[in-house]
Amino acid sequence: MSTAPFKPTLADIEAAADRIAGHIVATPLFENDALNALTGARILLKAEVLQHTGSFKFRGAYNRVSQFTPEQKKAGIVAWSSGNHALAVSAVAAKLGVQATILMPSDAPRAKVEGARALGGNVRLYDRKTESREAIGAEIAGRTGAVIVPPYDDPYVITGQGTVGLEMVRQARAQGLELDAVLGNCSGGGLISGIASAVKALSPATAVYAVEPAEFDDTARSLAAGERLKNPAGRESICDALQVAIPGEITFPIMQQTLAGGLAVTDDEVRDAIRFGYKALKLVLEPGGAAALAAVLSGKLDVAGKTVGVVLSGGNVDPENFAAWIAA
Amino acid sequence: MSTAPFKPTLADIEAAADRIAGHIVATPLFENDALNALTGARILLKAEVLQHTGSFKFRGAYNRVSQFTPEQKKAGIVAWSSGNHALAVSAVAAKLGVQATILMPSDAPRAKVEGARALGGNVRLYDRKTESREAIGAEIAGRTGAVIVPPYDDPYVITGQGTVGLEMVRQARAQGLELDAVLGNCSGGGLISGIASAVKALSPATAVYAVEPAEFDDTARSLAAGERLKNPAGRESICDALQVAIPGEITFPIMQQTLAGGLAVTDDEVRDAIRFGYKALKLVLEPGGAAALAAVLSGKLDVAGKTVGVVLSGGNVDPENFAAWIAA
Secondary structure, three states: OOOOOOOOOHHHHHHHHHHHOOOOOOOOEEOOHHHHHHHOOEEEEEEHHHOHHHEOHHHHHHHHHOOOOHHHHHHOEEEEOOOHHHHHHHHHHHHHOOOEEEEEEOOOOHHHHHHHHHOOOEEEEEOOOOOOHHHHHHHHHHHHOOEEOOOOOOHHHHHHHHHHHHHHHHHHHHOOOOOOEEEEEOOOOHHHHHHHHHHHHHOOOOEEEEEEEHHHOHHHHHHHHOOOOOOOOOOOOOOHHHOOOOOOOOHHHHHHHHOOEEEEEOHHHHHHHHHHHHHHHOEOOOHHHHHHHHHHHOOOOOOOOOEEEEEEOEOOOOHHHHHHHHOO | OOOOOOOOOHHHHHHHHHHHOOOOOOOOEEOOHHHHHHHOOEEEEEEHHHOHHHEOHHHHHHHHHOOOOHHHHHHOEEEEOOOHHHHHHHHHHHHHOOOEEEEEEOOOOHHHHHHHHHOOOEEEEEOOOOOOHHHHHHHHHHHHOOEEOOOOOOHHHHHHHHHHHHHHHHHHHHOOOOOOEEEEEOOOOHHHHHHHHHHHHHOOOOEEEEEEEHHHOHHHHHHHHOOOOOOOOOOOOOOHHHOOOOOOOOHHHHHHHHOOEEEEEOHHHHHHHHHHHHHHHOEOOOHHHHHHHHHHHOOOOOOOOOEEEEEEOEOOOOHHHHHHHHOO
16 A cells, blocks of 8 residues: 555455455344334445444454564554544454553543453553543554554555445445445544445445534534544533544545535434434444434435435443433 | 144245345344354354344244235234234234234333334233233134234244244355354244254254243253143243243144254343343343343353354343343
8 A cells, every 4th residue: 555645445445355354244234124214215224333342443453453564463552542443453452462552531431441451452541631642652652662553544444444335335236226325423534434435436426424423523524624624622422432633634635535525413313323223223332333323313314215324333332321322 | 835733844934035035134144252252162143133123023924914815914913922023013014004903911011012003003912911812812813804923833934933044054154154053042932943944954963952031941841841841820031022831832843853952041141141242242132032142151052162053033122121131
C-alpha cells in the first residue's frame, strides 16, 4: 500500500479479506419482517455484533497485527481505544502471541475494560477530558519500541473494516439484491471509510452514509464544509464508542470521495433502536452499534421502497444500562 | 405424507425447505472464540432467534398454513401455544390472510401474549393448571370449522422445524465441517424430531440430543424407558417454552428412532447460559431457547475436541426477567 493520501482499492480490501478469512466470523446479512414492515423498505442487517469480541473491530486488528514482523511481535503492541478496539486488539494479541498495552478512558463501560483485561490486555486507564491518548501512546511506543495499532487512521485497519462492505454487497447479491444505500456507524471513520471503499468499488450506484450521535456530528459537518471540523468540547452522548474529537486524517479524504453524507441521531433515538434490537431482532446492541439502525427507525433517510444495508457494529454494553434501555 | 406412524423422510424436509424458502430467515450457523475456548470444542451455533417472530416456530407454522385449501383459509386457524408457536401462527396468518384464534396460558410471558396480539392473533388465555388447551381447541374447531395447527404433533410442523437440521448440516459442510453431535431444545419434540430426521438422513454418524429442563425431563426418561412418560404435576421451571406434560404422540416414535438420548439442565444452568449469550454472543435468549447452550456450558456432554451444533431456538423474554438474569 502506498503512503498518503491512502485510498483503499478493491484489491487492498480483498487482500484483507483473504488474510482474515477463517479467523473472523463471516457475519450474516439478514432481514426482519417487523423492521421491513415498519420502514416500508428491505433492510438488510449486517450483524457484526456476532463478530469475535462483539464488534467489527476484530477485523482491522487482525488484519494489522497479522502483518507484524517477528521483531514487531516481540516488541508488542500499544493501542488506544474507547473500548471495542481494545477488546479486539487484546484478543488478536493473545491469539498471535503478542503483548498488548491498551489505553482506555477511565469512564469506558466496565464490559469493555474488564473484557480487555480478561483477554490478557494490559489496560491502562486515562482521563478522556484532561489527557491525550495519542501522546501517552506515542510516549510508550518511543520508550518500549511497541508498535502502535491505531483505532482507525491506519491502512490495514481501514481495509480490515472494509471487508464488512465487501461481504454486504456479495451477501446481498447472493440473494439477488442490489443495495440502494448502506448506513454505518461512524466515529473516527475507519469502519465507514473502509465499507464505502468496498461498496463503491463493487456497486458505484449505492449511496453510503456515516451515522453519528447528534452531539458528535463532526463527520457530517466536515463533509458539508469540505474540511475536518472538531466537535465542541464538553458534549455528552450514551454512544461511548462514537465520541471522537475530529474525523481521522487518513479516513477523512476517503470519506470525502466515497460518502453521500452524514446523518445524526439523538440519544433517545438510539435508546429506541436498542429496545427494538432487543424486542424484534434479539440482538444485544450497544449505543454506538445501534446508531445506523436508529437513523433508519427515526426516518433520517427516506428508505421507503428501497433496499438498504444497515451495519449493527457492536454489542458491548454494561448490563445495568442495557436493562434500563430495554425496559418498555 | 402417509399416516401414522409418521416418519419424515429427507424428501419431506427438503419439500418443506422449498416451501418456506424466501419466507423465512436462513439463519446463520456461527462460531464464537470465547465459547470454543471455554468448551475445548468447535461449537456451531444455529441462531434461530434471528428467525421471524424470534423463534424457529415460524418455519413449521408457515409450512403448515401455506398448505391450507381456500376453504381452510376461510375457516381460519385455531392453535394453542406457550408462546412462540402463538407468535409464529399469528404472523403467518397475517401474512397469508387467515384469521387465527390462539389459546395461551394466562402465565405466558407478556412479550409473547402482547406480541401475538400485536401481530393480529385473536388470543384467548386459559389456566394451564386447571384447563385443557387441547379440549378448548377441539371445541372451537368443532364449532367454527377452524383448522387446528398443533404446536408439534403434525407432519408439516415437524418437517418445517426439520429444515433447521437440514441447514445446519449443509452450513457446516460449506465450512468443511462434519457434526459429531447436535443439541436442540425439546418440549413436545417437534423441533428435535424434525432436526434429527434431517441430520440422521444426511449424516448418520451425528449423535442428536434433546435438551430439557430438569423438572420437565419427560423425553429423556421416556427415551430411556421406551415409552411415553408424564412429568409429575406441580413442577416449575423458568423455561416457559419447555413445559409439556408428555412427549408428543407423533414425535415420540421419531425421537426413539433418531435420538442418542436426552440431557437435562437446571434453571441455574439456563440462567448462566442466558448471561453468556448476552455477554459473549450478543444474542437475546429466552430460557427455553438457551437450554441446549446450557447443556454444553455445564458439561452435560463431553464435547472436548468435537464439532457440535447447538440450536439457539428462541429469544422472546420479558425485559425485567432478562435484566435480572444478565446482572453479573
